[in-house]
Amino acid sequence: ADVKKIAVIAGDGIGPEVVAEAEKVLKRTEEVFGYRFETGHALFGGIAIDEKGTPLPEETLTVCKNADAVLLGAVGGPKWDNNSKELRPETGLLGIRKALGLFSNLRPAVVFDCLKDASTLKPEVLEGTDLMVVRELTGGIYFGEKFRRESAQGEEAVDTCAYNVAEVERIVRQAFEIAQGRRKKLASVDKANVLETSRLWREVVNRVAPDYPDVELEHVLVDNCAMQLLRRPASFDVIVTENMFGDILSDEAAMLTGSIGMLASASLGEGSFGLYEPVHGSAPDIAGQGLANPIATILSLALMFRTTFGYAEGADAIEEAVANVLNAGHRTSDIAVDKSKAISTTEMGDLIVAAI
Amino acid sequence: ADVKKIAVIAGDGIGPEVVAEAEKVLKRTEEVFGYRFETGHALFGGIAIDEKGTPLPEETLTVCKNADAVLLGAVGGPKWDNNSKELRPETGLLGIRKALGLFSNLRPAVVFDCLKDASTLKPEVLEGTDLMVVRELTGGIYFGEKFRRESAQGEEAVDTCAYNVAEVERIVRQAFEIAQGRRKKLASVDKANVLETSRLWREVVNRVAPDYPDVELEHVLVDNCAMQLLRRPASFDVIVTENMFGDILSDEAAMLTGSIGMLASASLGEGSFGLYEPVHGSAPDIAGQGLANPIATILSLALMFRTTFGYAEGADAIEEAVANVLNAGHRTSDIAVDKSKAISTTEMGDLIVAAI
Numbered sequence A, B: 001a002d003v004k005k006i007a008v009i010a011g012d013g014i015g016p017e018v019v020a021e022a023e024k025v026l027k028r029t030e031e032v033f034g035y036r037f038e039t040g041h042a043l044f045g046g047i048a049i050d051e052k053g054t055p056l057p058e059e060t061l062t063v064c065k066n067a068d069a070v071l072l073g074a075v076g077g078p079k080w081d082n083n084s085k086e087l088r089p090e091t092g093l094l095g096i097r098k099a100l101g102l103f104s105n106l107r108p109a110v111v112f113d114c115l116k117d118a119s120t121l122k123p124e125v126l127e128g129t130d131l132m133v134v135r136e137l138t139g140g141i142y143f144g145e146k147f148r149r150e151s152a153q154g155e156e157a158v159d160t161c162a163y164n165v166a167e168v169e170r171i172v173r174q175a176f177e178i179a180q181g182r183r184k185k186l187a188s189v190d191k192a193n194v195l196e197t198s199r200l201w202r203e204v205v206n207r208v209a210p211d212y213p214d215v216e217l218e219h220v221l222v223d224n225c226a227m228q229l230l231r232r233p234a235s236f237d238v239i240v241t242e243n244m245f246g247d248i249l250s251d252e253a254a255m256l257t258g259s260i261g262m263l264a265s266a267s268l269g270e271g272s273f274g275l276y277e278p279v280h281g282s283a284p285d286i287a288g289q290g291l292a293n294p295i296a297t298i299l300s301l302a303l304m305f306r307t308t309f310g311y312a313e314g315a316d317a318i319e320e321a322v323a324n325v326l327n328a329g330h331r332t333s334d335i336a337v338d339k340s341k342a343i344s345t346t347e348m349g350d351l352i353v354a355a356i
């Protein structure tokens, strides 16, 4: 097989621990399936601020741009929370998304059988929940002009939210295509009764919809969507929405599955390039103690195999290995009912490697 | 007693039905407590578009401005959904908020004992949930400049989100005061790691916080709040946030109680003036059939008594009457387990009147 280049960014908190387990899995798939990977490690986030004075060093961007895909652990922590804007991990995150053109964030929210009871939702409501939030990631109020000015009412802060037709169309078409590969239902979420950007969004959705006649489309207002996710989570298939709404709704959707420690995500641009990362954060409170659950990161690798490399066989094998290890009753402490029987980060990684 | 003037706006869909029952309750409190009310009816929303060609006629504003408080049923419906912006019910809603200076929207989310099982959340998670979302209502992206322009990428839409210090300070101080009268916990929700308006918001909160030393303050990012509402709803007391976040989070909070058909809300300005309305919408699908639940509107009246008029005795009496009728097992169809035993809108109103 040809060599695939992966930029590996461990990041902060539990990032290095979970990424280390994913790298073991990577190696194992080379042995079993004959894949060939070349990994390049790079500094990013808090650790990059500490060591290089910026959350997103030039070298890191170069490593990523030369790679076929990026695997990211997690970034951030209280240590950097009160830094000025340029010296915050989040600024690096927004910067890398923009620099790599990652305009689409896929956030699958599924319920793991063994974690059904971990959700705060009733099992009968959750039954069958398997949805994907497709979030626009490089536009909207996140990247619009921001400034302060004097007003008669004291200092005033301004954020600008802008979307153009091309930006909306590429993410919406992608969401329609994803829906075609799933249960063929798309909910487009906006606030068209108030926002001009939402009215443009809805116009574009309605204009391209006829190109996907097999997909059932509904428009849902964002406030209503926040409610419907709670009331009928299983009825959603693909949800597409703009950056800020996607931030809120994808986290709500992830939390309601009860499986947040297990969820993977992908950020994609044009072509097959992608950045893959667990949905959970850097969890500084448990960092360095071998308590972290590496499964979300390992499943992010499976998502990378399937989405960027087209390695369906390897992706299936990783996902099955995870399922088998869980079905055999092994749990890290975050998902263990009996915490005294919990296994460590590396034990979980080793078991999954052995199951491939 | 001096005469209190109430502007009554029935609105669309089930609005007229639920408001009629609240008016019966109003009359009953005159008999029992000697209050004196003068009501003035006004057209608003869809019906105003049909009859007057605008969702918010001048006369309606005048009736409201001459009143001490406004009781609103519900507005909107599919009939007007495809109208141009100026001829949509929502435009009237935004207009009346601005014209009456209603900068604060109080959305209590409580669990009614008899409806505990109606929530999709597990009862043990919901246990003790009693929170209040304080939403800024006349600023932010709802009221900022909106426009279209040509860009190299096709047409572009722009929304502007602005907040000044005075706007933030008045709502934040109000939220602190509300928290002082409750469990003394305040969660201020923003997206300070991305938005300039959120950074200003957080600065103001931190500056005024020392004036309320008895209130425990936490800052919560909006995406995290969407998750925490699901994970630990009972741990929240008062949540204060800007307009758009408040729209989303107050609906999420209402839905998780399972009691959305029963929740009241208040929109307040300077002084004691307020607009009171049920949280539920106009439900055009069941309008005119006597199926609507009038309780949220009747409880909105109780909120008006307590908040605008200082009529605690009357407010208590209404709330107790509602509790007694529910405890006796009476249900409208939306909350009935056995739908065949459901009572009508007017039957529910009559029972509550009789219980006062």
Ligand SMILES: CC(C)[C@H](C(=O)O)[C@@H](O)C(=O)O
Residues within 6 Å of the ligand: A090, A093, A094, A247, B193, B194, B223
């Ligand atoms: C850290 C923050 C800037 C980021 C976002 O809001 O996009 C995070 O919440 C996420 O969802 O990846």
Ligand SMILES: CC(C)[C@H](C(=O)O)[C@@H](O)C(=O)O
Residues within 6 Å of the ligand: A193, A194, A223, B090, B093, B094, B247
């Ligand atoms: C109808 C709409 C403009 C309104 C809002 O978003 O404020 C509604 O959702 C509400 O919460 O009262």
